[in-house]
Amino acid sequence: MPLPLPQPQSLSQPRRPGARRPDGLPDRIRHWIAGAPACSADGAEFDVADPVTNTRYATAAAGGPADVDRAVAAARAAFPAWAALGTRERASLLVRIAEAVEAREDRLAEFESFDSGLPITQARGQARRAAENFRYFADVIVALGEEAYRVGSQQLNYVVRTPAGVAGLITPWNTPFMLESWKLAPALAAGCTVVLKPAEWTPLSAGLWPEILTEAGLPAGVVNIVHGAGEVAGQALVDHPDVPLLSFTGSTDTGRHIMRCAADGLKALSMELGGKSPVIVFADADLSAALDSAVFGVFSLNGERCTAGSRILVERPVYEEFVARVAERAERVRVGAPGDPATEVGALVHPEHHARVLAYVEAGREEARLVAGGDRPAGLPEGNYLRPTVFADVPRDARIFQEEIFGPVVAIAPFDDEAEAVELANATRYGLAAYVWTGDLRRAHRMAHAVESGMVWVNSHNVRDLRTPFGGVKDSGLGREGGAHSIDFFSETKIVHLMLGEVRTPRFGADSEEGRTP
Structure with missing residues (x-):
């Protein structure tokens, strides 16, 4: 029998609903091209609102093809000198960028929390991770060697890695600054110049990037930033003939569109796309540890994370108990103002996204059993808020089981044996991450190999070493980033074959030439 579901506790009640405006909030956000702020060529702008009140706090330049042209031209002009710079010099600049990020940690976290709705404590973690990205890739580029192959005593083959050119970077809204750093750092380390959208x-x-990069001493034009809609500014960047490679993080549908557009130019692509990652809990697992990981994995960052464990698959002997415990914890999650340090789930990023997530909740009510959340928290009458939501007994063909929701919503389903667990885990078109909880080491290895995903965590939540490859399979993406994989993407490699001994090439035509009469 299922355990009785608890009533919401007092600590789960929403906290101060207001959105505190950070100090130094700008009224206008402009492009940054060739080391200087710039308005759009046609003067176009768009309004930017905070997710707690959904009211405008600033206007931003709305870029178009002319602005992307200027940014690409600036990046091309800066490329020869930047690409020629030694790896130690580039690494030193990356370290100075990291220091400049760290010096602004509090301000950056306040801006990120205000703009995206992320809880302030989690936004601080993103700021620290952004600085670490630059420090890490500074180390990588200095330590990274190039391959050499000796073919007996006759030949030496060696690989030369050179910067690929102007890199187009298109980043998402869920952890904006950190994911911008995740692409900027390896691109700069490899010697590319950049246009960021x-x-x-x-x-x-x-x-904040212009003042950070200027303070660090980055030459003008090495990094250029063009704001605007993906359909306009992003499209212009994808289509630009002088941008040979594109790194994109975002939805699968947008990724498909970019692939089609990039085909004519044969552009190199690295794309981290959607996810519907399973958390697989066996009866012999440490259920308390699995519970902590599952709840954190789907509700942290407001559930707006690509690697969220948004499907929890539980072995039937412990299924009802685990459902009840997840529901209890979900009801106790603190929902409130993003700037409140006690908040665990803040406001979803935008009214359009909020409406999209609510539509999935309504679909889930028809498809499965709602055991927690599913509505607006009491005391928060405005803003893009949703109580953490848990559905149980979710069939495999349900939309909330199959489709990426990207919010604080989780689907739970039972399984009877290992084979069914694998089948359910692989039953979606996505394959980014997976989480396996079991006390059986042999089973852990079997499951890690059988689940179709680019990354698997065993008896762990999402703790990631920057040296490891990041990416997915199926509809979750194309390529890998992280460590040397990122440097490889932003580089062209050339193999040089050098003869060390006497050349002995078959002499086609030589005999007939010698025997020919004048």
């Missing part, structure tokens, strides 16, 4: 819903923290 930040997400239009969350442009605020991207506005």
